[in-house]
Amino acid sequence: MDGGADPDRRAELLRRGAEMDGVELVEYEPRQPPGSKREARSRRLVIVLWLLAGVFGVVAAGVFVFWPWRYVFPGEEGHLLYVLYTPLLGLFLGLAVAAVSVALILHVKLLLPKETAVQERHQPGASTEEDRATATATAMDTAAQVGLGSRRAVGRRSAVGKAMGLGAGVLGTSGAVIGLGGFVENPWDAQGPRADRMDTLWHSGWYPYNDEKVYLRTETADPEEVVLVRPGDVAPGSQIAVFPFRESDRGNTKKLKEALKRADNPATLYRLRPEAPVQHRPDRAGMNYGDYYAFSRVCTHLGCAVNLYEKQINRAYCPCHQSQFDLNRHAVPTFGPAARPLPQLPIAVDDEGFFHALGDFTEPVGPSFWELPSS
Numbered sequence: 001m002d003g004g005a006d007p008d009r010r011a012e013l014l015r016r017g018a019e020m021d022g023v024e025l026v027e028y029e030p031r032q033p034p035g036s037k038r039e040a041r042s043r044r045l046v047i048v049l050w051l052l053a054g055v056f057g058v059v060a061a062g063v064f065v066f067w068p069w070r071y072v073f074p075g076e077e078g079h080l081l082y083v084l085y086t087p088l089l090g091l092f093l094g095l096a097v098a099a100v101s102v103a104l105i106l107h108v109k110l111l112l113p114k115e116t117a118v119q120e121r122h123q124p125g126a127s128t129e130e131d132r133a134t135a136t137a138t139a140m141d142t143a144a145q146v147g148l149g150s151r152r153a154v155g156r157r158s159a160v161g162k163a164m165g166l167g168a169g170v171l172g173t174s175g176a177v178i179g180l181g182g183f184v185e186n187p188w189d190a191q192g193p194r195a196d197r198m199d200t201l202w203h204s205g206w207y208p209y210n211d212e213k214v215y216l217r218t219e220t221a222d223p224e225e226v227v228l229v230r231p232g233d234v235a236p237g238s239q240i241a242v243f244p245f246r247e248s249d250r251g252n253t254k255k256l257k258e259a260l261k262r263a264d265n266p267a268t269l270y271r272l273r274p275e276a277p278v279q280h281r282p283d284r285a286g287m288n289y290g291d292y293y294a295f296s297r298v299c300t301h302l303g304c305a306v307n308l309y310e311k312q313i314n315r316a317y318c319p320c321h322q323s324q325f326d327l328n329r330h331a332v333p334t335f336g337p338a339a340r341p342l343p344q345l346p347i348a349v350d351d352e353g354f355f356h357a358l359g360d361f362t363e364p365v366g367p368s369f370w371e372l373p374s375s
């Protein structure tokens, strides 16, 4: 028994199904006179909203793909465009979702019939063939009401249904573009063809390239004033914040500023007291210079600056959520929410007496996430 091909047959089955199921249709009437101007207006409004959802989705995908998203320093050309990237992405995605929501609400409020039905509870057990046919008719009628269903099943597919399909399809495609876009380049690929690039997330500004020495410098009010660090600059039981410096950057304000501002660059140079009971790790041999140890200044919990140091017990503290790192054990966390040690920066002193880095941090800097081991 066919329950969906012919609309008249479907309507009859719908009524019969309701009666057989003991359903009393207390109310079932169109919200607006069928074929009236009001109904046509409502349909047009819903169609426009679905099409707008698709347009906003396409614009969001366009922003995602084409808008300049790389960081630009304040005051430099392109900073405003960079700042607008995330708000624009959010704005157009939000507008697309809002258009879909309003379209669905208006569809129900303006186009679907008002219906109130009362039905007795069924006895448990398998449905008869007739039950299944009437249930199919009910489902097909619902699909027809919202403008969905195949041409054969509900006759001519309505313009609202086409607009809904188009808007939802375009919006879904845009969402897929944005979702898959993150896989086009793997920011964690430090081994593959991008290994020599400076913007993989495994690298910080301490990453060595071109065989150029990377010195430890302190920060002053003037980014162009380069103050390199010597062993005598740090008293026993104290610490200073240090940043990477390359001679090739001297005089280049942009590069010098970048080195000071890049989020994963800050490190702390600790000079432990001579009697500190450091438990050396074989895999960290040669990374310290006597009592001098350098670790990332970025907390492995949520990224605050680990800028407090208790010299009596050789612990570094993060003031945000009180994580403590034991410097006698290569900065393993001993208290608080941080789950992994501060990455260590291997350091040495050159022939002229200046500190320089022997390589990048031992691990990626910053908050932990599921891909990182706790070591």
Ligand code: FES
Binding pocket: 299, 300, 301, 302, 303, 304, 318, 319, 320, 321, 322, 323, 336, 337, 338
């Ligand atoms: S950010 Fe350092 S303890 Fe939370």
